[in-house]
Amino acid sequence: MPLGLVLDLLGTFFFAVSGCLLAARRGFDIIGSLFLGALAGLGGGVIRDLILGEVPSAFDSPVYLAAPAVAAVMVFFLKRSVERMRKPLLVFDAGGLALFCIVGTVKALEVGLNPIASALLGVTTAVGGGMLRDVVANREPQLFDPRDIYAVPAMLGAGITAVVWQADLYSPVAAVAIATVVFGLRVLSLRFGWHIPHASAPWQRYED
Template sequence: MLAPLVLDLLGTFFFAISGSLLAARRGFDIIGSLLLGSLTGLGGGVIRDVILGVTPNAFANPVYLAPPVVAAVLVFFLSGTVARLPRTLLVFDGGGLALFCITGTVIALEHGANPIAAGVLGVTTAVGGGLLRDVVANRDPQLFDPHDLYAVPAMLGAALIVVVWSLHGYNPWTEAAVAALVFAFRMLSLRFRWHVPLAAVSRHPA
């Protein structure tokens, strides 16, 4: 099984890249890029750990500070290249979403959370950083975009992890399969503009 630390750091890096890319598009300076990348990469995990009543990994292990730094530096030097790839932010955001719905759920299960609570915390880990990123950058959160499925792939991934964990089938293969499925689902939803029904039926006056 891939070490949870490795998956968590990869997810942190992917989300931090998306935060730094958004900072660059908003015209922030390098410090703003670092802070927004850190908030995006670490925010979801901090929320999860606070709910679980444990010291957040971001504060307990200094290595978690490395991915946001690397992300900010990469975006700084490669901004011209990534500017020519308009969907880069969404791709890295999808990668972070796919990994964090797994690690968030597994960490919750390892701390004794029941399956439903673990799934909820997995989704929270996956969408929390992106939500904080969008709010701080003064952008309409993707989480609440009626034309997006932002949380649905994370819900699917967290649910699958709970199932395979309960069946004692959690291993590197199921881990990789769930991550690939969530990422593919996220990319396809963007490509084909999938969305779920609105909270209320739209009523037009006669």
């Protein structure tokens, strides 16, 4: 099985689990869980493929639909564990983020986009599904949380992937190493509460 497909399916599954976990937290039924899992797992890839002018992989290859289904069933039968789910949700989300920033970048490079555009598309792939998931579940998207660095690990991973590809050093080992760095940075940022500067300097902020 091609490396790109493996990473894409794993990323889809991890994001789908995060969507199903959020659905369980919100009290959705099993259909709602399946829908939110599919939106989280497939949304970023669909956005990526549409930008590239391709038929989305989720609609072209039925195997992609298996990941949200498995995620929904898994969460359904692990309800007791899901009741204390904040950390698992974030960990699965971090896994999807780490894999999708690589997959999106590589796919863009393969069709001939320049490295900068490819890295941007990799970030879009990584954060797209999570943002759709949060919006539909009526939760503030993590992408816009000032107490988080959600997109930064994806930006780093996509940038490294583009550089490694241009240097003709991309390989399964390189992909695993990059994913590990992105995942580790994401988990550490959650553990220590890292964040980046606000959109305006402290002295420029005024109370309404």
